[in-house]
Amino acid sequence: MTTEPRAVSIPMLKGGLGKSTVANALTDALARRGRETVLLDLDPEGHLSTGLGFPDRDGDGPDYRDVLFEGADPIELVSQTGFGFDLVPARNLEEVNRHLRREEVLRSDEQLRTHFVDPLLGETYDYVVMDLPGSRNKLTNNALVASRNVVLPVSPSAEAIHGVERTVAKLIGPLRQYMDVEILAVVPNGLRRRIDQDTVDRELLETINTSEAFAASLLAGRGADLEAGTLPDGESVSAVLDDHVPPFARITPEEWDRIDTGEREAPSVPIRHRSAFTRAYRERCPLSAYDPDCDQLEYFDELAAIVEAGGIEPTR
Numbered sequence: 001m002t003t004e005p006r007a008v009s010i011p012m013l014k015g016g017l018g019k020s021t022v023a024n025a026l027t028d029a030l031a032r033r034g035r036e037t038v039l040l041d042l043d044p045e046g047h048l049s050t051g052l053g054f055p056d057r058d059g060d061g062p063d064y065r066d067v068l069f070e071g072a073d074p075i076e077l078v079s080q081t082g083f084g085f086d087l088v089p090a091r092n093l094e095e096v097n098r099h100l101r102r103e104e105v106l107r108s109d110e111q112l113r114t115h116f117v118d119p120l121l122g123e124t125y126d127y128v129v130m131d132l133p134g135s136r137n138k139l140t141n142n143a144l145v146a147s148r149n150v151v152l153p154v155s156p157s158a159e160a161i162h163g164v165e166r167t168v169a170k171l172i173g174p175l176r177q178y179m180d181v182e183i184l185a186v187v188p189n190g191l192r193r194r195i196d197q198d199t200v201d202r203e204l205l206e207t208i209n210t211s212e213a214f215a216a217s218l219l220a221g222r223g224a225d226l227e228a229g230t231l232p233d234g235e236s237v238s239a240v241l242d243d244h245v246p247p248f249a250r251i252t253p254e255e256w257d258r259i260d261t262g263e264r265e266a267p268s269v270p271i272r273h274r275s276a277f278t279r280a281y282r283e284r285c286p287l288s289a290y291d292p293d294c295d296q297l298e299y300f301d302e303l304a305a306i307v308e309a310g311g312i313e314p315t316r
């Protein structure tokens, strides 16, 4: 693992899990660590752009079509947010997707990498972060190919884990036949309940911290049997989960035992639900600008360090 320029995308085939929230706060954290960072809003709905003060989803200015197909300089798409990082706001993305779907575009999944990310990464920017919609389109494929690194947010809901499993099985596993796609971190988001009782938060944290089937889904395309929910021979559940669940959200089976016997107080695992996230969105600024003292910012700093390192550094 090395600190080097890196692109990372946030693909989850499900809405409302906190993709845009995590993309926003992660980019902001990278910027506050002194990294030159640009955020690409690739969701046609443009929620992320709106939340940073760029609400126009269509217009006459240059868009990705000019860069991907007409040879325009990618820097022309970039806006300064005034928050220490840059943004390519969502603009005309339905049309961009339509254009990419047209058959005469050869190697249509590599356009973003070739014409946008490669020229800027390591030159103008240390990090490129891409926010994606909850359903698949051509730009989703482009973002995966261009980034080859993903962060997967999961929030406590009945379908959240299913969302990870689907995303990995449908998007990441198949792509791994052709290129390395690293899951840098699975990030629980929006937690608000106790975990020493039978709650959705507990269910989520227990799954990402103990389940072999979940660990297997993270190794989609790398020898895991997704149907049976089993890891390849020689892989241990705890080692795979150590590699993918950030230390701030990692609870081992022994720790669960101590929580359940009352030996250990149940921890409030991040990232917590905080109304400041929604308020910051309404104020059109990142969380750190709205509430510099928010107790969840430190975890985005940890996530930024994981992105810089290219994965979770072994601690145990």
Ligand SMILES: Nc1ncnc2c1ncn2[C@@H]1O[C@H](COP(=O)(O)OP(=O)(O)O)[C@@H](O)[C@H]1O
Binding pocket: 014, 015, 016, 017, 018, 019, 020, 021, 022, 047, 134, 189, 190, 191, 271, 272, 273, 274, 275, 276, 277, 278, 281
């Ligand atoms: N940790 C959190 N605490 C409180 N609200 C949150 C948190 N994470 C996300 N939200 C809110 O939940 C909603 C959905 O989040 P969003 O990031 O837009 O999801 P997605 O991009 O996956 O659709 C937004 O209104 C957002 O402000």
Ligand SMILES: [Mg+2]
Binding pocket: 019, 020, 021, 043, 047, 048, 131, 132, 133
């Ligand atoms: Mg979103």
